[in-house]
Amino acid sequence: MATRQKIRIGLVLFSFFLFPATFYYMSPVLIIEATYGGIVNGSFIIFVSLFLSALVVGRGFCGWICPGAGCQEAIMQVRNGRIKKGNWVKWIIWVPWIGAIVLLAVKTGGYRTIDFFFQTKHGLSIGDVYALMVYLFVLMLIVIPAFTVGRRSFCHHICWMAPFMIIGRAIRNRFKWRALILNPDVDKCVACHVCTKNCPMSLEVEEMVKKNDMSDSECILCGVCIDNCKKGVIRYSFD
Template sequence: MARSAEEARRPATGARIRRATGKRQRARRLALTVSFLLFPITIFYFSPVLVIEGALAGAVVGSMLVFLLQFASALVLRRAFCGWLCAAGGLQEIEADAVGKPARLGWRTRIKYVIWVPWFASIVACAWVAGGFTTIDPLAGIPGGVSLNNPLGLGIYFGIVALFFVPNLFLGRRAMCHCICWMAPFMVLGGKLGRAMRVPQLHIDARPETCVGCGKCSKACPMSLDVPALLHEGAIADAECIQCGACADTCPKDTLSLRFGRMAKRAGGA
């Protein structure tokens, strides 16, 4: 009788879990959409150009503060910002419903580092020429704290929107997150440093022994990762994972779960 009662409870428990995970993805998509709608206000706080201008003046500007915060938060949250709060990510996930096809990965994921390294080196060089950072001015280049406070800013805004929108029509969903995002390397490095320091992190935990190979996780992944191929370590450690939890929320066997803790490698790779 006890066993029968336990089996009778399982469908109800599974239904509650599915409802909860469905709500999580709806909340995540809503947060991304709101972030994108606020992009005309916040865009200059992510500007790679203002950082260089600030460095030449010896000033820590708003976008540098944001990049430093992304690096610091990634020690614990890895790339969760990309999955939950990024305005450009929100734009791309809205677009993904129309595009549908997965992104082409491979060597393309390295392009952003080819862009990032000389850009970061130029920031360091400009700061050295200026004699170091001597002031902190979060609103430098952002009068009144609002990015698009004059018509001239519209060209920049629509240029960035086009940069993160048009190539995905040909390269697949969230392709520009993989290829050109200048913010991603800050979080990738922060996440790797946090794991090396054995800091508890937000991550996708895995029980590969329960995987049935249905492929639903890979179809749900907004970053087009081959999730079943990444399960062998007991956690999704790939640098392109954005901790969105979409794979875990679609898994029919609870093989995957979004959790907080140390990403310890399991014995025997299981």
């Protein structure tokens, strides 16, 4: 395994190790409760930050920092089936959810205060038995699809954070400002299929290379395709 991938795997596993303490800061439920009280909570700030980061680094959070990534990377060692369909499913979850938040904010008169640590205990997510039950439920949302459907199923089908970054990346692609991207050298490709086979997000990477277009809303910029290619076909660039 390339050194870069060892670092990446180490980062997401460490993030997963911290997940019991941090999962409230990514909660899709607490943001609703906080909005009802006119409060900008931690998950609100995190979701906005993910959108803003995607304007420059796309879904890099998903590949390098997300705790759910650490969990799923571990499961991929025993269940590594590719996923080819269903990316639209998460939008069925996200659109009504974000719509409910907006309507609730309007109905309650908007946001009046900021509490980044809303509902946490001394800044930590798990502070009582109820929080532990919530954590275990969220964990099952990640683990069960990974085992039953395939690699990173949660990212494809359930994740409520991914759309923020997908939208941010789409805006960047529309206006074409400089950002972190994958850059292929088509002439070097020998069609060995290694990039496609190893992509954690089950993307048709080789076809993307042949088309000289590496933009895909499900790409998490993890660099696995870069580090597995012996011909050096793909590289990171800031263009």
